[in-house]
Amino acid sequence: MSIGDENELVLGRVVRVDAKVVHVDVPDPIASFGEPETPIETILAAPRGSLFESLDGKKNPISVGDLVRVNPSTDPASVEEVLPRRNYLGRVASSHDPREQVLVANVDQLFMVGALKNPGFSSNRTDRILAACRWHEIPAIIVFNKADLDKKGALMEKYRETYAGVPDLEILVTSAVDGRGIDELTERLKGRVSVLYGPSGAGKSSLLNAIQPGLKIKEGKISSYWNQGKHTTTYSRLHRMELGGYVVDTPGIRVFRPHGLTRSHVRDLFPDFAEHQRNCEYANCTHDHEPGCAVADASEAGLIPDTRYASYLNLLDEVDPDAAYDPDEEPDLGLV
Numbered sequence: 560m561s562i563g564d565e566n567e568l569v570l571g572r573v574v575r576v577d578a579k580v581v582h583v584d585v586p587d588p589i590a591s592f593g594e595p596e597t598p599i600e601t602i603l604a605a606p607r608g609s610l611f612e613s614l615d616g617k618k619n620p621i622s623v624g625d626l627v628r629v630n631p632s633t634d635p636a637s638v639e640e641v642l643p644r645r646n647y648l649g650r651v652a653s654s655h656d657p658r659e660q661v662l663v664a665n666v667d668q669l670f671m672v673g674a675l676k677n678p679g680f681s682s683n684r685t686d687r688i689l690a691a692c693r694w695h696e697i698p699a700i701i702v703f704n705k706a707d708l709d710k711k712g713a714l715m716e717k718y719r720e721t722y723a724g725v726p727d728l729e730i731l732v733t734s735a736v737d738g739r740g741i742d743e744l745t746e747r748l749k750g751r752v753s754v755l756y757g758p759s760g761a762g763k764s765s766l767l768n769a770i771q772p773g774l775k776i777k778e779g780k781i782s783s784y785w786n787q788g789k790h791t792t793t794y795s796r797l798h799r800m801e802l803g804g805y806v807v808d809t810p811g812i813r814v815f816r817p818h819g820l821t822r823s824h825v826r827d828l829f830p831d832f833a834e835h836q837r838n839c840e841y842a843n844c845t846h847d848h849e850p851g852c853a854v855a856d857a858s859e860a861g862l863i864p865d866t867r868y869a870s871y872l873n874l875l876d877e878v879d880p881d882a883a884y885d886p887d888e889e890p891d892l893g894l895v
């Protein structure tokens with residue numbers, strides 16, 4: 560494979576990753592958002608072997624959302640370079656594979672979509688993804704969907720209260736049925752890379768449909784080289800929207816276990832505990848079993864929502880108790 564001149568490389572955004580090939584939108588539509596429309600082409604490119612040499616404990620060298628430099632003049636086109644990630648959403652690959660799996664890179668925001676009713680709102684799932692977003696420095700927004708089913712707004716009020724103490728957390732109330740909050744959601748999605756996360760049945764597809772009916776993945780023409788054989792999609796995909804920007808689905812991602820967490824980090828992922836944890840008897844209190852724990856007391860007194868404290872203990876439980884404990888340690892975000 561010849562290495563193209565630096566000037567021939569094009570900058571694009573990875574929208575899909577298959578076993579041997581990645582799909583790249585060129586030029587990057589996010590960079591040119593708001594400018595006169597440039598036609599976007601989706602090209603297929605093979606990652607250079609050297610990209611696999613610097614995995615740095617990660618399972619995959621390229622993820623959807625990555626900005627890459629592609630040499631389109633080789634056959635097949637090749638991904639020459641992956642640009643440094645601004646952030647990414649990752650997790651422990653699986654219970655058998657301790658490596659970090661990067662699910663999507665360069666994320667502007669994550670929407671945690673939960674239904675107020677049918678199936679009902681899952682606090683534990685929500686709290687875990689909020690923790691993961693904090694860990695990965697991804698702004699999070701909670702979407703209370705199916706507001707039409709919450710006739711008196713009592714459920715919405717209850718859950719609003721639960722999250723009122725979490726700083727920098729926006730809440731949207733939507734209904735794909737009566738259209739509430741759809742304009743707001745649309746505005747938030749424009750020109751950004753957004754992850755839509757939430758349990759099955761929460762209404763993610765319905766919300767997207769209300770925004771862009773029949774959301775289709777716009778794919779460019781596929782060069783003949785790749786027409787042989789099947790390509791299996793292994794990770795999430797970026798779906799380009801007409802209004803500009805991408806939404807990412809996270810198929811089959813049910814359990815979110817952030818990679819690299821130690822027990823000391825978990826505390827920082829529940830920032831609504833901060834004002835209480837200041838009063839814990841031990842500065843390095845894990846709020847688990849220690850005497851004089853102000854967080855446990857606050858939970859008992861109803862000052863910290865039960866569900867938040869339960870989610871915290873649940874996440875703490877999973878983190879290796881033998882891991883180094885240093886409350887002053889800066890989280891290692893593992894950015895490459």
Ligand SMILES: Nc1nc2c(ncn2[C@@H]2O[C@H](COP(=O)(O)OP(=O)(O)OP(=O)(O)O)[C@@H](O)[C@H]2O)c(=O)[nH]1
Nearest residue numbers: 704705706734735736758759760761762763764765
């Ligand atoms: N009443 C009401 N029903 C809704 C609303 N949004 C979605 N639904 C219904 O809820 C069911 C599930 O909606 P989906 O959009 O398929 O949910 P999803 O989150 O995409 O689920 P998965 O694709 O399985 O992850 C469907 O029957 C929708 O019609 C809403 O705002 N109000």
Ligand SMILES: [Mg+2]
Nearest residue numbers: 762763764765
């Ligand atoms: Mg769906």
Ligand SMILES: [Zn+2]
Nearest residue numbers: 839844846852
């Ligand atoms: Zn404590």
